[in-house]
Amino acid sequence: MEKICVIGLGYIGLPTSGFLADNGYEVYGVDVNEDVVETLSKGEIHIEEPSLAGIISESIHNGKLKVSTTPVQADIFIIAVPTPVHDNKTSNLDYVKKATESIIPYMKKGDIVIIESTIPPRTIDDIVVPIIKAGGFNPEEDDVYVSHCPERVIPGRIMTELIENNRIVGGYTEEAAKRTADFYRKVVKGQVFETSALTAEMSKLMENTYRDVNIALANELSKVSEKLGVNAHEVVKLANMHPRVNIHQPGPGVGGHCIAVDPYFIIEKANELSPLMQTAREINSSMPGFVIDQIKKITMNIENPTIAILGLSYKGNVDDVRESPAIEIANQLVSADYHIKCHDPYVKQSAANLELFGLEESLAEADVALVLADHNVFKEMDSMVYVNNMKTPVILDTKNCIQDSDEITLYKIGDLGKLKSIR
Ligand SMILES: NC(=O)c1ccc[n+]([C@@H]2O[C@H](COP(=O)([O-])OP(=O)(O)OC[C@H]3O[C@@H](n4cnc5c(N)ncnc54)[C@H](O)[C@@H]3O)[C@@H](O)[C@H]2O)c1
Structure with a gap:
């Protein structure tokens, strides 16, 4: 052998x-x-x-x-x-x-x-x-x-x-x-x-570019849906009942070592010929800013708001934070003088440049919980955990993974029509 x-x-x-x-x-x-x-x-x-x-x-x-x-x-x-x-x-x-x-x-x-x-x-x-x-x-x-x-x-x-x-x-x-x-x-x-x-190189890059472009389409839909007051998740669900349609899910951006990176390898070799790929990258890279805009709207009447960030990895149930939009959102919130407390059960403290807290500690006295990764533990969490720990149980869910209940106020990226600021 x-x-x-x-x-x-x-x-x-x-x-x-x-x-x-x-x-x-x-x-x-x-x-x-x-x-x-x-x-x-x-x-x-x-x-x-x-x-x-x-x-x-x-x-x-x-x-x-x-x-x-x-x-x-x-x-x-x-x-x-x-x-x-x-x-x-x-x-x-x-x-x-x-x-x-x-x-x-x-x-x-x-x-x-x-x-x-x-x-x-x-x-x-x-x-x-x-x-x-x-x-x-x-x-x-x-x-x-x-x-x-x-x-x-x-x-x-x-x-x-x-x-x-x-x-x-x-x-x-x-x-x-x-x-x-x-x-x-x-x-x-x-x-x-x-x-x-060469064909193998291009095939791999096109797989991830296909994903990036399709995610950008879903993310663009989430922005349009906010302006039009329509629920993008319901739109996606219904449109996808068509046999030849498969719209992806909107979210806080694209992370990881692959999809957020690989399209650039084609773009650098064919810059003038890749406007669609470049625009997709721009849309996906703009999503952290869009999420922060929503946090600003929710907290505009609060002095020194505290945001609990749930999830830092670039996707659910993994520990990988490379290119993670969650990290970018957290850093941008810190730069904008928000008080943040991050929790991620998968991410090791040594991998994050942000202080990590336990779940209840991160939620304690928080004005908003910002969900940035669809970890199963978050999907399955009882809404009373928010109620019992937060100052106000307001949640901005960027991954469409939190179950609604009467006790909490739940906003989702893709369904922001009812968004109001906390008073
Ligand atoms: N992570 C994924 O999900 C994934 C999926 C498909 C493809 N890829 C591709 O696979 C490649 C590797 O990605 P990864 O996620 O395993 O990276 P990684 O950062 O997890 O691991 C790479 C390792 O290589 C080591 N290294 C760097 N230079 C070295 C050298 N000269 N000699 C020996 N070791 C060296 C680093 O110390 C590191 O431990 C990348 O091109 C990535 O795009 C990754």
Whole structure:
């Protein structure tokens, strides 16, 4: 069985390492973060993901997974490092470049190199392959096989989707696509499609851009619905009864490492040709401001209002706060001199730049509870928790997840027609 070296042990690389070790491969996980390596070498994990802890603990203890800060010789290298955007929204490929450079001394002829990170179009051709060529290999002649296999799992279901999802394998050459696809076919249940590296890059980016554009449409609807005094949630529900319509849900914006970032990778390569994608980004990025406007309306008659923020992660039931609109809303409220108290049962204090409180502590004496993540615990919460702890049980629900009751005043993004300020 091939020896596999996985570079980057975060939300993608760690589950991938555990999953491959569980399939019997000898896996070497590499991360530049010494704290991550130290935690993992004890059989513990540094991220929240269902079913991950048991698999990592077992594979570390049975020796199938070894972790280190430096790569080792292997037959297959999988690179799963971050691909963020710079402040000016252009891609930052420094991690991909460094990770590719780091494996060169450990590569040999016949090895497969797979980039699982999400990358802008032509990154394999223009960045990854030139680094490998400079390292003395010739991927054009298939002495090593370079491919892009974009990861498309969703946090919260990663361990299931790693096995079940279909995969797109884009090879730098046809032979690279074939060899890489054959490797995935051994371990996944989904179908594995072979194509070029560029097509694989674009396919992944278009999946997330499709989501971003559709979320923008729903968010625009929520703004229009406020002006027209119509309930956007009811509109969406009824319109979606049409067999060819699937309007998404409005919310506080778009977060996470993928949907809020990936459209920029296309936009930077085709700026004049992507007005729809750019407008979608603008609409989704404007939603924190729209939420804050509603808080201002609700609290305009109160001196020094206190806002309880429920949920900081970018979506329900996960701990990930990257690009989270909730964090932006919280920071903007602080800048606007609001007194805020944040609670998120998933987010670790070390991951947030805001002080976190327990649920009741965050609600204590609050004028408004602002719900920014649809965690199950919030969905299932008895409305008396608001009544018993808050100064006034007024809730602004940006995720359409709180159940209404007579004891509370509930406003929703998408249904703001009845909004009144607290007196
Ligand atoms: N998180 C998701 O849900 C998701 C889903 C699909 C695709 N992706 C893509 O997968 C890629 C990885 O994302 P992630 O969420 O796992 O990121 P992450 O930040 O959770 O993990 C990346 C890890 O790589 C490490 N790293 C950085 N440079 C390194 C190097 N040179 N050598 C070794 N380790 C290095 C970091 O220390 C970090 O632990 C990104 O391109 C992302 O867009 C993520």
